[in-house]
Amino acid sequence: MPDKALRIRRAGSREHPGAPPRRPVMLAIAGDSAAGKTTMTRGLVEALGPDRCVSLCTDDYHRYDREERKELPFTALHPDCNHLEIMEQHLQLLATGAPVLKPVYDHGTGQLVRPELVEPAEFVIVEGLFPLWSKLSRACFDVTVFLDPPEDIRRGWKVQRDTSKRGYTEEKVLAELERREPESEAYIRPQRAVADLVVRFAPIESRDDPEGTPLSATLTMRPTIDHPDLGEVLAPGLSRAMHLKLERDPDGRPAETLHVHGYAPREESIAVEKAIWTALGAPDTETPECLGRLGGSSGDARSEPLAIAQLLLLYHLTDAAR
């Protein structure tokens, strides 16, 4: 019935007079559970301003609640445990400027509750386990990131969060991580290979930094999008805090890698941030306070490598909006 499709389209354009809604710039932040997606997202939303930016989490597309999942032969990391077809549909709708009635999964109670209306703003940030799952979902994004902390670090983050915020015991969290591992490998980690940027927060193995040294970050910038030219920013005097390398990425393909050192003196990292902030065409102001904030159980603690990763993402979002 091509006539029906045509009628729908024509009626649609007559029904809403005036210019069509602007299509938002969309950023995907993918990664395993407790990989740091929410922390990364929070700073970006605050920097862009909540009136220009909405964020959503694809965990809301869980097909079963916590009680039902107990009876299932797979975990929440299995595609069959999620409404991925509906997630793809909603991503397409948002990407073309339409609102969606998004399902809501309550992490506190483990229940699926009343859905909520999400209207696309100028920027839409989608974080979760599966945003890069399919070609169709990836086609909805302007920029895609995969967060890839080493497993031992992620395990620590997950125990910390799930015991403090989601009412699980440490044993439960560790047992669940064990149970999820094959599905992490099969369904979550493969998304790393298709992201424009891979961000890995980790200590630098070759160094023996004292306790409390912030994690460093390795940002793998794939030539799938146009990254800013950081050559000029990285003047020799700043190379202690940060340097660029041409390397093979963990998936074997050539990429530019930006190493941001956690052990660098704070003033130096801040100088780099300012230099990027200005180089990115941002107004001549301080870099936003909210960038680099760890929040959650870390209180007001800051990570300069996180701030630099967020600045790079802000660059891409602003660039895509132009």
Added chain:
Amino acid sequence: MPDKALRIRRAGSREHPGAPPRRPVMLAIAGDSAAGKTTMTRGLVEALGPDRCVSLCTDDYHRYDREERKELPFTALHPDCNHLEIMEQHLQLLATGAPVLKPVYDHGTGQLVRPELVEPAEFVIVEGLFPLWSKLSRACFDVTVFLDPPEDIRRGWKVQRDTSKRGYTEEKVLAELERREPESEAYIRPQRAVADLVVRFAPIESRDDPEGTPLSATLTMRPTIDHPDLGEVLAPGLSRAMHLKLERDPDGRPAETLHVHGYAPREESIAVEKAIWTALGAPDTETPECLGRLGGSSGDARSEPLAIAQLLLLYHLTDAAR
């Protein structure tokens, strides 16, 4: 960003190899609260078979739950009280063969709860207050019906249902009807003018039928779709049960009107049903038992005028599927 739209479309068609899903035939049954929509729908779903037909109710698109509505200056009959834009979006998706994650309003508790997946079957029947609300929503349907009982009859039906099934007292229901009247007039009844078929169950005013005589039905068939030629079926011997007239519809436009008399002897109505059933190209079997069943508080009571209205709709659904 036309590139984004194109990428989504192309990725979409590669992502799902094989033939595109068949687009369903869609029927809208619109009408005010307690106008008989569910009774009409139930018989059709059963006649078509639940494997070939899904039905949904647009009450599920309520924007506020019962508690929240108490604070609002309008009732559930106001467009602002419903996610009509999302309803339109879901109707478009279903009409083009896509599944939707439909919100769910629990009439028992008055709460908005976990949404449910609806996948379009061969036939999709959409009943509710607003399915014919906009040009865009109407474009999704192959056949549209408006149920238009006289207000005193509908009031009786609503009191009966809401006190027995939805936990309201009779005073509450009557007060609510009063409060809703201006919005019924402004937003619900105007849909009558755009339906292909208007069905009115009512006693015939010129007669003084004894208590218990089934309601008669007047079916206004607008020339917006191709109605079956009933001339041959309505042979003179059957004209007591049913007759056709060329009349102006209640909105002043020319239409064919089918009068189905509730006082006609049952054998005669059944003969008419059989005649239509056969004339409509249906297999040489009995008309389905489920047609005409009133259900609910009426138990196993049947209405031959209802069965005839449902038969006509079955004709249109089958015709649109061809």
